[in-house]
Amino acid sequence: MIGAGGFIGSHLAENLVEQGAMVRAMVEYNAQGNWGCLESSPVCDELEVYAGDIRDRDNLQQAMQGMETVFHLAALISIPYSYHAPMSYVRTNVEGTLNVLQVALELGVERLIHTSTSEVYGTARYVPIDESHPLQAQSPYSASKISADKLAEAFHLSFDLPVVTVRPFNTFGPRQSTRAVIPTIIAQCLSGGPVHLGNLRPTRDLNYVTNIVDGFVQAASVSEAVGHTINLGSGREISIGELAELIFRLIGEPVKIERDKRRLRPDNSEVERLLADNTLARTLLGWESTVSLEEGLKYTIEWMREHLDAYRPGVYAL
Numbered sequence: 001m002i003g004a005g006g007f008i009g010s011h012l013a014e015n016l017v018e019q020g021a022m023v024r025a026m027v028e029y030n031a032q033g034n035w036g037c038l039e040s041s042p043v044c045d046e047l048e049v050y051a052g053d054i055r056d057r058d059n060l061q062q063a064m065q066g067m068e069t070v071f072h073l074a075a076l077i078s079i080p081y082s083y084h085a086p087m088s089y090v091r092t093n094v095e096g097t098l099n100v101l102q103v104a105l106e107l108g109v110e111r112l113i114h115t116s117t118s119e120v121y122g123t124a125r126y127v128p129i130d131e132s133h134p135l136q137a138q139s140p141y142s143a144s145k146i147s148a149d150k151l152a153e154a155f156h157l158s159f160d161l162p163v164v165t166v167r168p169f170n171t172f173g174p175r176q177s178t179r180a181v182i183p184t185i186i187a188q189c190l191s192g193g194p195v196h197l198g199n200l201r202p203t204r205d206l207n208y209v210t211n212i213v214d215g216f217v218q219a220a221s222v223s224e225a226v227g228h229t230i231n232l233g234s235g236r237e238i239s240i241g242e243l244a245e246l247i248f249r250l251i252g253e254p255v256k257i258e259r260d261k262r263r264l265r266p267d268n269s270e271v272e273r274l275l276a277d278n279t280l281a282r283t284l285l286g287w288e289s290t291v292s293l294e295e296g297l298k299y300t301i302e303w304m305r306e307h308l309d310a311y312r313p314g315v316y317a318l
Contacts, residue, residue, distance in 0.1 A: 002026045002054060002063065002100060003074030003115075004047070005036025007176045008168070011209045012071060012216050017043040019217075024048045026063040026074070037175045040307075054096035060103045069111045069220050072100050075145070078179045079119065081318040082141035083266065093144035094151070101155045101163075109162070113219050114152040116167040116229065117145050118205065118274050127237075128277035131167070131229050138269050149229070162226045164219045169233035169276045173209030173296060174303035178317045181240060182206070182297070185247050186304050187313040193255035196316070198263030200241030205233040205276045208296025211289040218285040225284055233276020234289040250297055262316055 001016070003009045004025030016023050027035045029051040038044050052059035054074045064070055076082070076092045097114070104112045121129050122136030137143035155161040172182040181197075181204075188195040215232040219225050238246070241257070248255050264270075281287040291299075304311070 001071040001073065002060075003072065004049075005038050006073055007037055007173075008171055008209060008212060009071075009073040010037035010041050010175060011173065012073070012213045013038065013047060014041055014043050015213045015217060017046050022048070024050055024063065024067060026050045026052055028074070029053055040175065054099055055091055057099045057103060060099050061107075064103050064107055064109065067107075067109065069113070070100070070104055070109050071113045071216060071220070072097065073115045075115065077141070078318055079139050079141045079265070082139055082144070084318070086140035089140055089144040094147045097148035098151055101151060101161065105155065105159055105161050111220055111226070112161060112163045113216060114149070114163055114165045116149050116165050117142070118167060118169040118231075118233065118276065119271060120146045120149060120167070121274065123270075123272040124274060127273065127275040128235060129231070129275060130277040131231055131280060138271055139265070153229075156227050164225045164227075165229040166215055166219050167229055167231050168212045168215070169205040169207055169231070169274060171207050171209055171212045173300055178311060178313070181243070182247070182300065183304065183311070185244050186251070186301055187308065187311040189247060189251050189253060189255050190305060190308055191313040193253070194258045195244060195255050196258050196260040196263065197240065197244065198260060199265070199270055200244070200257070201239060201272065202270060203237040203239045203273045203275065204243075205235070205237050205274050206243070206293055207232065207234050207289055208291040208293070208299070211291055214290070215281060215285065215287045218287050222285050228280065228284065230281050230285065231276045231278055232281055232287070233278050234293070235276055235278050236293065237273070237275040238293065246294070247297060247301070250294070250301055260316070
């Protein structure tokens with residue numbers, strides 16, 4: 001697995017270990033030897049951890065050697081930071097994905113699961129959004145992910161590489177950083193508020209992380225999935241303002257929302273509406289969301305109560 005030190009990757013690694021798989025977990029190399037989200041995982045001792053960088057093809061050759069199925073989740077993901085450092089996103093998300101695809105082809109990998117994002121759709125032109133919806137790059141991040149998705153498609157069509165692209169809509173759960181909206185709201189609320197947010201109007205299709213992990217596992221298991229791009233979404237949307245109010249009710253605290261201009265995206269760049277059509281996931285993979293938004297929020301709130309010292313609620317994280 002590439003990108004195992006990330007939020008979704010760490011949960012997927014746990015799931016695979018629990019199913020009895022031998023998992024080689026590639027995490028981003030750093031001088032501190034930190035494994036990212038895997039540091040606090042209960043299965044970290046059962047993994048073969050490899051530190052490297054997907055921008056280095058030789059690194060990937062070593063990490064992927066002998067692997068039958070490869071999950072590619074490595075990416076720079078922060079949308080706001082992509083406005084400041086777009087070249088970093090090209091080098092990691094585009095060139096890094098090209099390296100993964102080339103190495104997978106050279107090694108004869110039996111299945112490559114490539115990770116997309118609902119951000120590639122931009123603001124919905126129609127809802128629910130199916131996999132045929134036009135792609136629109138409304139941030140440098142989404143442009144890099146569209147490029148990566150098209151490279152994966154090209155390697156399947158040109159070289160018959162067995163690729164499945166999974167396209168998660170907004171995912172949340174334990175261990176997620178405050179670069180995402182749900183831990184941002186929860187951390188500020190648990191710290192006594194007020195809660196600083198940007199635009200409250202956009203709607204999102206939010207999914208608890210175990211739902212998304214199940215989709216990844218199914219994508220790796222169903223042979224008919226090869227060559228497809230598959231939405232993983234609940235089919236339910238909620239605005240950021242409504243989401244904040246729901247979290248306040250679940251926590252049981254009346255909290256004031258304050259608008260923070262730093263958290264607003266540039267003009268014409270905000271993705272106003274995302275709502276998934278998950279028909280293909282249901283019919284092809286037999287997948288659907290089993291943990292509701294409310295249940296997932298309760299789990300996440302309780303986890304963050306116990307780990308609040310790991311967060312800096314007053315700091316805006318790009």
